[in-house]
Amino acid sequence: MNTDTTAPDGAILDAFEIRVLAVLAEKEAVTPDNYPLSLNALTNGCNQLSSRDPVMSMSEETVYDVLQRLMQRKLVNGITQAGSRVAKYEHRMRIKWSLEQDKLAVLTILMLRGLQTAGEIRTRSGRVHEFGSLAEVESALQFLIDKYPPIVAKLAVAPGAKEPRYGHLLAGDEALARQETASGYAGAVSAPAQGSRVAQLEQEVQQLRQDFDGLLAQFESFRKQFE
Numbered sequence: 001m002n003t004d005t006t007a008p009d010g011a012i013l014d015a016f017e018i019r020v021l022a023v024l025a026e027k028e029a030v031t032p033d034n035y036p037l038s039l040n041a042l043t044n045g046c047n048q049l050s051s052r053d054p055v056m057s058m059s060e061e062t063v064y065d066v067l068q069r070l071m072q073r074k075l076v077n078g079i080t081q082a083g084s085r086v087a088k089y090e091h092r093m094r095i096k097w098s099l100e101q102d103k104l105a106v107l108t109i110l111m112l113r114g115l116q117t118a119g120e121i122r123t124r125s126g127r128v129h130e131f132g133s134l135a136e137v138e139s140a141l142q143f144l145i146d147k148y149p150p151i152v153a154k155l156a157v158a159p160g161a162k163e164p165r166y167g168h169l170l171a172g173d174e175a176l177a178r179q180e181t182a183s184g185y186a187g188a189v190s191a192p193a194q195g196s197r198v199a200q201l202e203q204e205v206q207q208l209r210q211d212f213d214g215l216l217a218q219f220e221s222f223r224k225q226f227e
Contacts, residue, residue: 011073012170012171012172012175013170013171014171015056015171016046016056016058016062016063016066017066017069017070017075018111018168018170018171019046019052019056019058019111019112020042020046020063020066020067020070020076021070021075021076021091021093021111022108022111022112023037023042023045023046023048023112024036024037024042024076024089024090024091025091025093025104025107025108025111025128026045026108026112026127026128027041027042027045028090028091029101029105029127029128029129030127030128035090036077036079036088036089036090037088037089037090038086038087038088038089039060039063039064039067039086039087039089040060042063042067042089043058043059043060043063046058046063051112051113051124052112052113053112053113053114054114067089074092074096075091075092075093075096076089076090076091076092077089077090077091077092093107097147097151101129102129102131102136102140103140103143103144104128104129105125105128105129105131105140106121106125106129106137106140106141106144106152107144107151107152107168108125108128109121109124109125109128110152110166110167110168111168111170114167114179114183115155115165115166115167115179115180115183116165116166117163117164117165117166118134118137118138118141118163118166119134119137119163121137121141121166122134122137125137141154141166149169150169151168151169151170152166152167152168152169153166153167153168153169153173153176154166155167155180165180167179167180
């Protein structure tokens with residue numbers, strides 16, 4: 001792994017900033033009708049139990065503070081839509097770092113789920129971008145590696161593993177090295193499900209909350225037409 005790299009704009013993002021940006025990019029593709037996201041919907045997405053590594057517990061106040069930092073760095077836009085009192089937020093990674101959707105999808109999955117092989121990225125990115133082949137994933141990864149400064153690094157093949165893993169560099173080289181050390185052989189072994197029934201129920205509750213927020217926003221917009 002190259003150890004002379006920095007984040008794309010020369011600054012380091014913390015774990016909360018990475019999670020907020022990744023969730024915005026994910027939901028833009030997965031739930032376009034509810035995008036940009038409200039603070040509540042974004043918080044729920046950050047704390048989602050599925051498709052997240054690590055799972056986080058962020059308060060709305062924390063997410064709001066993170067959004068303010070990201071807006072200062074031009075990585076997020078705050079939007080107040082006509083007829084709505086609820087502010088919405090959208091990411092600007094595509095513009096800021098000149099990324100087409102396939103490259104953005106690869107980066108988003110790495111930001112949400114940690115170190116992964118190209119095959120894992122392809123399997124997990126279907127809702128964000130449908131890759132036709134593994135070669136397309138590898139091409140997108142190489143683009144992100146070749147950027148200056150690079151956004152992604154290719155790690156050495158771990159002992160006992162058959163494929164190299166990849167990780168993003170948005171948190172800097174040292175953070176990636178710590179993640180690689182902590183993960184050990186995780187790239188070659190699937191983690192067992194834990195508390196699957198409880199996790200499923202909690203995920204369903206979070207999804208219902210997001211759906212309710214979307215319906216409430218639509219109702220408020222409809223009601224204002226008659227005020």
